[in-house]
Amino acid sequence: MREILRTNDVVKLSWVQALLADAGIETVLLDVHTSIIEGSIGAIPRRLAVIDDDYSQAVQILRAAGEGEAP
8 A cells, every 4th residue: 555645634635535536546544533533633644545556547647636746
């Protein structure tokens, strides 16, 4: 698994998940429970990951959508 996005913006996470799902790329959302436990201070961002085989395609999709560089 490789991280494709790290953010506290739940709307952006949802949008990127939908964008990648439309391309047939399955995602895994990491750090959800930790992020919820820490409250609303935003200290722990959520991470979105894809399998290694889908990473290059996912990066291309995000760049084409104007999301810049992946981690």
